[in-house]
Amino acid sequence: MGNKKLRVACYGARGAYTYEAMEKQFGNREKEVIFCPLFEDVVKAVREGQADYGVVPMENSSTGGITEVYDLIQHYDCAIVGEQMVKIEHVLLGVPGATLDDIDTVYSHPQGFAQCREFFMEKRNWKQQPYFSTAQSAEKVAREGKKNQAAVASRTAGRLYGLQVLKDAIAFNSSNYTRFFIIGPAMEIADDADKITLVLSVRHESGALYHVLGYFFYGGMNMTHLESRPIKGKPFEYFFHIDVMGKLRNPANAQTLRGIESMSTYFKILGNYPSYTHKEES
């Protein structure tokens, strides 16, 4: 990068969980942050060169894969250069002076509502208004200043936008994490890269996926995630997005991957990057 200031496209807004993931990845580097309201804007900004990197959520430990992100990274031919993990702790935020009894309308990202489903089952008369992100929901409630409006977002977003916590810990799962991909226009393989993300499809025949997984097993590459995604125009055939532990520079791993490629009808390595566990917990 040299003297050039880093440009990072970040989904959502200041105070969003994605913003926290970006700070974890690039915290100590001088940077310009481009906030994007849609996942597609982030991926396009990276592909078209307006940003050097992008940060997008790709999996939540309660609600599962954020499948649109998988499709976009593949569609725009971006590479995965890193991952981050952020603990999600949703609270219900209102304007100063509001109480729970004042609320009749709540803004959040649809995932925010999904992660607090049990809390909202008790509040069926409240209007759930889906919005672009949790942080933008907090910003909107703060900006409009109405006592009947609340937002589901992080405590950090509440502090940043001057809202108060009306109800704490409203997610149904206290052990709730979101995993984020750091994407770039091309692969970057750091020395401590130990996780590979790839996407493949197999012949539409019995046992095809089984044989692919056999290559990983006998090649000693532990699969940590598998997500199936539809193939456009081929109803009920699938791409498999797979995360495995391994290094492209390790000849045995490379050999295993060549074997899988030879039996796949589509095969693409999206990245080889340092896993979150590797950096923070070992």
Next chain:
Amino acid sequence: MGNKKLRVACYGARGAYTYEAMEKQFGNREKEVIFCPLFEDVVKAVREGQADYGVVPMENSSTGGITEVYDLIQHYDCAIVGEQMVKIEHVLLGVPGATLDDIDTVYSHPQGFAQCREFFMEKRNWKQQPYFSTAQSAEKVAREGKKNQAAVASRTAGRLYGLQVLKDAIAFNSSNYTRFFIIGPAMEIADDADKITLVLSVRHESGALYHVLGYFFYGGMNMTHLESRPIKGKPFEYFFHIDVMGKLRNPANAQTLRGIESMSTYFKILGNYPSYTHKEES
């Protein structure tokens, strides 16, 4: 059922794609239909006995699994007694006399927007307003009668609610199908049942899923769908929802399933029912 009128809980509203699936399944039987605005209401109505059966979408050939439905069927301990397939053909609907130039706000289910993503990328100044279902979006636009409002829904919904088609075929994929589950409080195994849906989890160790798929492969049971879902409270461990061709009453299939159960940390058969292909295409 005898003389008792059939009670069916149906997601969405009259004119919805789910309604079409219900008509395909129960068309010639006298029935009372209970429309439910949330997936959870359908599953609860079946579990608590207000309905004999429920109809919910569970997979779309463009946007993938409707993962909340998987979680709910498992959570409320319902059984899958059938499946249906409906071709999705979204159009943009407006009030009579409106033109494309009048529109600034569009209502649809979030899946409706997702399936028409490419069309809406060109209409970035339109406000996308997520709503409960495509059919309810059409009903709302008809009821409010405003020229600036449109809905993404089926041609059938447009006819039913007296709206006109402003733009035809706006989904990015003309070969777009949704698969529906017919659910009940307990399993019902028809004589022509040939598909099994089950959910399992495996030990968090290398090769565990590979060995499960080996049982299916060597047991001659073709896997047609695999969806991974997070396990609450165990970040980044997964339930696998699996569809395989087979019959519980076939001793060889039953033996294969017993083998898989013995190596699973969780194992539950959700249903054995006649597959759509079996009934319509063979």
